[in-house]
Each structure stands twice: as structure tokens, then as C-alpha cells.
Amino acid sequence: MALNYSEKVMDHFLHPRNIGKMEKYDGFAEVGNPVCGDQLSFYIKVKGDKIEDVRFLSFGCASNIATASIMTEKVKGMSIEDAKKFDWNKIVEDLGGLPTQKVHCSILAVDGLKKAIEDYESRG
Amino acid sequence: MDVYLDNAATTKLDERVLEKMKPYFTEKYGNASSIHHMGQESSVLLTKCKEEIAKRINGDPDNIIFTAGGTESNNMILKGVARANQGKGKHILVSSIEHASVLKPAEQLKKEGFDVELIPVNSGGFVELDQIKKMIRPETILISVMTVNNEIGTIQPVEQIARFARKNGIYFHTDAVQAIPYKDIDIKDWNVDFLSLSAHKFYGPKGVGLAYIDRKINIEPQVIGGGQEYGLRGGTYNLPSIVGMTEALKLIYQEKDEYINRVFELSQYLWKRIKEEIDEVAINGDPGNRTPNNLNVMFRRIEGEAILMDLSTKGICVSTGSACSAINLKASGVLQAIGLEDYHLNSNIRFSLGKFTTKEEIDYTVSCLVDTVKRLRSFTPIK
Numbered sequence: 001m002a003l004n005y006s007e008k009v010m011d012h013f014l015h016p017r018n019i020g021k022m023e024k025y026d027g028f029a030e031v032g033n034p035v036c037g038d039q040l041s042f043y044i045k046v047k048g049d050k051i052e053d054v055r056f057l058s059f060g061c062a063s064n065i066a067t068a069s070i071m072t073e074k075v076k077g078m079s080i081e082d083a084k085k086f087d088w089n090k091i092v093e094d095l096g097g098l099p100t101q102k103v104h105c106s107i108l109a110v111d112g113l114k115k116a117i118e119d120y121e122s123r124g
Numbered sequence: 125m126d127v128y129l130d131n132a133a134t135t136k137l138d139e140r141v142l143e144k145m146k147p148y149f150t151e152k153y154g155n156a157s158s159i160h161h162m163g164q165e166s167s168v169l170l171t172k173c174k175e176e177i178a179k180r181i182n183g184d185p186d187n188i189i190f191t192a193g194g195t196e197s198n199n200m201i202l203k204g205v206a207r208a209n210q211g212k213g214k215h216i217l218v219s220s221i222e223h224a225s226v227l228k229p230a231e232q233l234k235k236e237g238f239d240v241e242l243i244p245v246n247s248g249g250f251v252e253l254d255q256i257k258k259m260i261r262p263e264t265i266l267i268s269v270m271t272v273n274n275e276i277g278t279i280q281p282v283e284q285i286a287r288f289a290r291k292n293g294i295y296f297h298t299d300a301v302q303a304i305p306y307k308d309i310d311i312k313d314w315n316v317d318f319l320s321l322s323a324h325k326f327y328g329p330k331g332v333g334l335a336y337i338d339r340k341i342n343i344e345p346q347v348i349g350g351g352q353e354y355g356l357r358g359g360t361y362n363l364p365s366i367v368g369m370t371e372a373l374k375l376i377y378q379e380k381d382e383y384i385n386r387v388f389e390l391s392q393y394l395w396k397r398i399k400e401e402i403d404e405v406a407i408n409g410d411p412g413n414r415t416p417n418n419l420n421v422m423f424r425r426i427e428g429e430a431i432l433m434d435l436s437t438k439g440i441c442v443s444t445g446s447a448c449s450a451i452n453l454k455a456s457g458v459l460q461a462i463g464l465e466d467y468h469l470n471s472n473i474r475f476s477l478g479k480f481t482t483k484e485e486i487d488y489t490v491s492c493l494v495d496t497v498k499r500l501r502s503f504t505p506i507k
Contacts, residue, residue, distance in 0.1 A: 005433070013430070014437065019503045030505060036447040037455065037470045038427065041505040057505035061429035061448035101451055 005062060006096035012066035017073050019065075022055040027120030031112040033104065038064045040108060042116040049079050056112070063102040067091050068109040075113060084117055086110055127440045127485040131417060131478030132274055132302060137368075138327040144371040145329065148364035156361040157352060166363050173370040177334070180373055181319070183311035189335045189353045190366050194301040194322035195225035197335035200346050200357065201297050201318045202229040205266050206238055208342040209295070213263025219243045219251045219280070220461040221273050226299055227457075230268075243269070248410035249278035249462045253285055266295045271303035275445055275458040275474060276409030277418025279307065286315040295341060301325055301333075304373070305380040306415040317341060323365065327479065328372030332365035379479075387477045388416035390486055394475060395419055397490045402497050408459060408472055419475040420445075422464075425507075426500040428472050434496040440489055446470040467506070 005013070022043035032039045038060035045053040054072045058065045071091050075083045091106040092098050098106065128136070154162025156170045171185070178185035191197045206216060218230045220242040234240045241259060243251050251269050260267075267289050271282050282298045289296035297318035300309055304326045311319060318341075322333035337343055337356065349358025376383065398405055404424035423431060428446030435442055443449075445456025447470055455469035464472075475489075 010433075010437070013433065016503070036453045037466070038448065039505055057503050059425065059504045059506050060427050061446070062433040064427070064448070065430060101453060104453075 004099065005066075008070075008094070008096045009063060009066040009098065012069040012095070013062040016058075016065050016069040018053075018055050018076065019057070019069065020055055021057065022053065025055075026123070027116040027118075029112055029115030029119050031108055031115055033108050035104065036061075038105065038108060040064065040068055040112045042068075042112045044113075044116045044120060046080065046120055049081070051075055051078055051080065051083055054113075054116075060105070061102070063098055063105040064108070066095060067098070067106040068112070070094055071106075071109045071113060080117060080120075084114060086113065125439050125485070125488045127481075127489055129475045129477060129481065129485075129489065130441045130443050131481075132277075132325075132474065132476035133443055134324045134330065135327045135478055136480060137324075137329055138372060138375060140375060141328055141368050141372045145364045145368040148367055152363075156363060157350060166361070169363065170361055170366065173366050176370050177373060180377055181309040181311050181336070182313065183319075183336055186354075187311075187337055187339055189337055189357050190361065190369075191333050191335050191357060192331055192362075193324070193333035194223070194299065194320050196347075197320035197322070197333050198223070198225040198299055199229045200335050201320065201337065201343070202226060202266075202268060203233065204343040204346055204356075205295055205297070205318065205341065206233050207236075208344040209265045210238070213261075213265045215239045215241070215261050215264040217241055217243050217256065217259055217264060217267045219245065219269045221245050221249065221251075221275075221278075221458045222268065222270055223274055223299060223301070226268055226270070239263075243267075245461050247463045248413070249273060249276045249408075249458070250410065250413070251280050251285065253281060253288060256285060256288065260292060260294065264292075264294050266297065268297040268299070271298045271300040271307055271309075272415050273409070273458060274302045275456060276420045276462070277302070277414035277476075278409050279303075279413050279415065282316070283314045286317075290315040290317075302415065305376045305383065306417070311336060323369035323372055326372050326376045329365045329368040332362055332369050334369070383479050384416060386479065387481065390481055390483065391416055391419050391475070391477050393483065394477070394486050394490065395421075397486070398493065401490060401494050408464065409462060417477045419477075420472060421475065422468055422472050423497055424468070424471055425504045426497065427470050429470075430500055431473055431493075431496055434500065435489075435492060438492045438496075440492055443474045443476070445472050445474065 025043040041057040156166035174185040319336040324330040408420040428444030429448035447455040
């Protein structure tokens with residue numbers, strides 16, 4: 001199967017931003033895609049009403065890694081309220097498009113972020 | 125450095141084959157169905173090609189039907205034999221590790237009302253005759269088991285199964301696309317009724333293959349037209365490619381011993397170095413009874429498509445059975461059939477070596493792999 005990833009996808013795949021474990025965090029979530037088996041973990045650190053820091057781990061394809069990476073860039077410094085409304089279409093646009101069968105990767109990334117925020121909020 | 129380790133997908137055309145093919149594009153281009161001298165020259169050559177191939181596979185030249193490749197041959201045989209013989213029964217057995225070009229036609233036959241069952245395989249990746257013995261019925265008309273599996277390289281006991289099928293009056297087909305030159309195909313000794321081959325898997329041109337069809341058995345043609353191939357497959361004879369396939373088959377068998385030794389040594393060396401330098405790896409499929417060009421390796425806790433893409437940026441071409449690499453997002457059916465756990469299904473890479481593979485390329489591949497695996501494991505959430 002041909003996979004024509006954009007240069008930006010490849011850049012984020014080869015040099016993912018905000019990757020790695022966070023030792024002290026305020027919210028955490030692990031999400032998996034039951035269809036393809038990919039997994040993502042997100043850690044967030046919150047200061048005031050803003051996401052001060054975000055990190056992620058990935059078991060997934062190039063697109064899984066790249067979509068999570070670019071999303072962390074976007075939401076770092078964003079208010080919790082805005083982050084909750086974050087639209088996965090923005091990721092696809094920003095990456096210069098994704099192969100059709102890879103669009104679900106961006107949905108998984110956003111899902112993971114929202115679950116990490118839920119976790120933060122549930123901790124009060 | 126560019127390294128091609130995807131020879132089970134396709135191979136580079138042998139230059140000597142290309143030279144043989146050339147005159148049939150621009151000089152000797154007559155249609156083998158024409159009765160003028162140019163056509164007749166082509167027709168004579170066509171017969172010669174069939175004779176030469178028949179000698180190599182110990183079959184009858186009149187049973188060789190040239191096609192556009194393995195997929196067409198498999199479609200032709202599965203559907204053609206089933207539809208023409210449904211008066212005898214509608215039960216068909218197909219191994220669970222067949223290529224999609226057998227599995228999809230089998231699914232289509234199921235929709236048409238045939239009773240199609242998949243033969244399970246053991247954890248080594250082999251179909252067992254005892255299993256088939258349990259599954260056959262009086263109305264079984266056809267069994268299809270590949271000679272060599274394309275993903276894990278396991279060599280199936282087709283001689284045994286074919287003999288058993290013949291004894292029980294069941295037709296037997298084998299997709300032998302991955303078998304050359306690792307097995308000496310012997311139609312008569314094996315008791316095979318139908319067999320499929322594809323030239324580009326053994327350094328021949330793409331777009332040409334053959335269906336070996338025992339013409340005493342009824343078969344419904346799938347592509348009809350000008351009556352070529354005894355009316356079994358219409359379409360102008362693709363002579364340059366047929367000449368190329370014949371030459372490629374001749375060369376690969378002539379150079380077989382040296383070739384097999386080479387890929388065996390190199391794949392052993394590749395596995396030895398991977399094991400030495402990378403933790404948490406395992407071979408998928410039986411490590412012994414497989415073609416020496418194939419090495420299918422599990423790299424635990426990281427995803428196959430990511431490994432493939434990372435290697436690809438370093439110039440290395442491999443393949444993966446991971447769900448992420450498939451259009452339908454389904455993980456390899458072969459790896460499922462041999463019983464891999466769900467969480468291991470997407471962590472596999474197939475290295476398939478070929479006659480142009482060098483030791484330097486293997487060394488380069490291992491050094492890249494070490495970095496790739498280290499990088500991807502540095503951020504996997506899986507413990």
C-alpha cells in the first residue's frame with residue numbers, strides 16, 4: 001500500500017515533540033484504538049486554567065506518532081476550556097493532510113487529550 | 125545506502141532476462157494467433173516456451189496457460205474449477221494462510237452458495253494432513269494449499285496433501301508463487317492438478333504468470349475472447365513477457381544451489397546479528413522448515429509500520445503485517461492463524477532477501493535497526 005506522508009508528518013514522526021514520560025503530572029490517560037491496535041498515553045500539567053505542559057508516549061505507526069506530536073505543540077499553553085474543544089481536523093490540516101485510512105490517528109490523539117483533561121478534573 | 129529486503133513482494137528483473145525479451149517488443153512482434161509468417165514464428169516460440177517450462181516443473185506443456193500473474197491464476201483456478209464442477213459437490217477447503225488472491229475468490233464462491241471452509245494451521249505455520257482428513261466430505265471438490273507462505277516462508281506438505289486428495293478423488297491446487305527456486309516443482313510426482321506461478325517473484329517481468337491446469341478436468345474460463353489458450357484464457361499472447369518468464373525460470377533453477385546457499389547464509393547472519401544486538405525479538409513461524417530468503421521477526425512493544433517507515437527513511441525496504449500498514453486496518457491473517465497474541469500482531473517485520481543482497485547491506489540494515497528499535501522503544505507506553 002502506498003503511504004504518501006507529507007514532509008511535516010515525517011518530520012514529526014522522526015522528531016516527535018513533547019515525547020516521553022512526565023514524572024509529576026496533574027492528569028493522565030491511556031487510549032487505544034481497537035481497530036488497528038495503536039496506543040497513546042498523555043500526561044498533562046496544569047497551572048491556573050492553562051495546560052502548562054503536555055507529554056505523550058506512543059505505540060503506533062508514523063501517523064500516530066506525528067498526530068500526537070503536533071497536537072501537543074498546539075495545546076501547550078492553551079486554556080483547559082479551549083483544549084476541551086480542540087478539533088482533530090486542525091491536526092490533519094496542519095500536517096498537510098493525512099492518507100484517508102490514517103485520519104483516525106488524529107481522532108485518537110484528541111480523544112487521549114480529552115481523557116487526560118477528564119482525569120485532571122476528576123482529581124478536583 | 126539503498127537496501128532492498130522485500131524480495132517476497134517483488135524482485136528486480138535480471139538483466140539477462142531483459143536482453144532476451146527485447147527483440148519481441150520491436151522486431152519479432154507478430155501476434156501468435158496470426159497465420160502469416162510473423163505470427164507463426166511467435167506461435168512456434170510460444171510452444172517452445174511451454175515445453176521448456178513444462179520440463180522444469182515436470183508437467184505437460186499443453187496444461188500450461190499463461191496469465192497476467194499469480195492473482196489471475198489463482199482466481200481462474202478457484203472460481204473456474206468450483207463453478208465447472210459444482211455438480212459433483214460444493215465443498216471447498218482452503219488453507220487459512222493463503223494469499224488474498226485465493227482467499228478473496230473463495231469468499232466470492234461462498235457468496236455464490238459454495239461451502240468454503242478454512243483449514244487451520246499449527247503454531248509453526250503448517251497445514252497438517254490430519255486436519256484435512258477430518259475436514260473432507262463426500263462433496264468436497266477442491267483443496268487449495270499454498271506451497272510456501274508469503275509472510276513467514278513456511279513450506280507446506282503439498283506432496284502429502286496432493287497425494288491424499290488424488291486418492292480421494294478431490295482436485296488439488298497449490299499456489300507456488302513463493303516456492304521458486306526453493307522447491308523443485310514436480311507436477312507429476314506431487315500429484316498436483318492445478319498450480320500457480322508468477323514471474324516477477326523470481327527475477328522475471330511483472331504482469332506474467334501461469335496457471336497449470338490439468339485439462340482433463342473441467343474448468344470454466346474467466347477471461348474469454350479470441351479463443352487463446354484452448355479457449356481457457358482470451359487475450360493476445362504476451363510474448364515478450366512469456367519469453368522473459370521462461371528465461372527467468374531457466375536461470376533461477378540453473379543457479380539455484382549457489383543462490384540458495386547465499387540467501388541462507390545471509391539470512392542466518394541477519395538473524396544472528398539481530399538477536400545479538402536487539403532485545404525482545406522472536407522469529408514468527410517455524411525457524412527450520414521455511415524458505416531461506418524469509419525472516420519474519422517480532423520486535424516487541426513497538427509497531428511495525430513505524431519500524432518500516434523509520435527504516436525506509438534510511439534507505440531500507442522491508443514489509444510488515446501490521447494493521448496500520450493495511451488499507452483495511454486489519455493485522456496479518458497469517459500471524460493470527462499461527463496464534464500470535466493480539467498485542468504482538470502489530471510488531472512484526474518481514475525481511476525477504478534475494479540474489480542481489482550483500483553482506484554489507486545486512487550489516488547496514490542491522491546498524492540502522494538498532495537505532496530504529498531503540499528510538500521507538502524509548503517512548504512506547506507498553507511495558
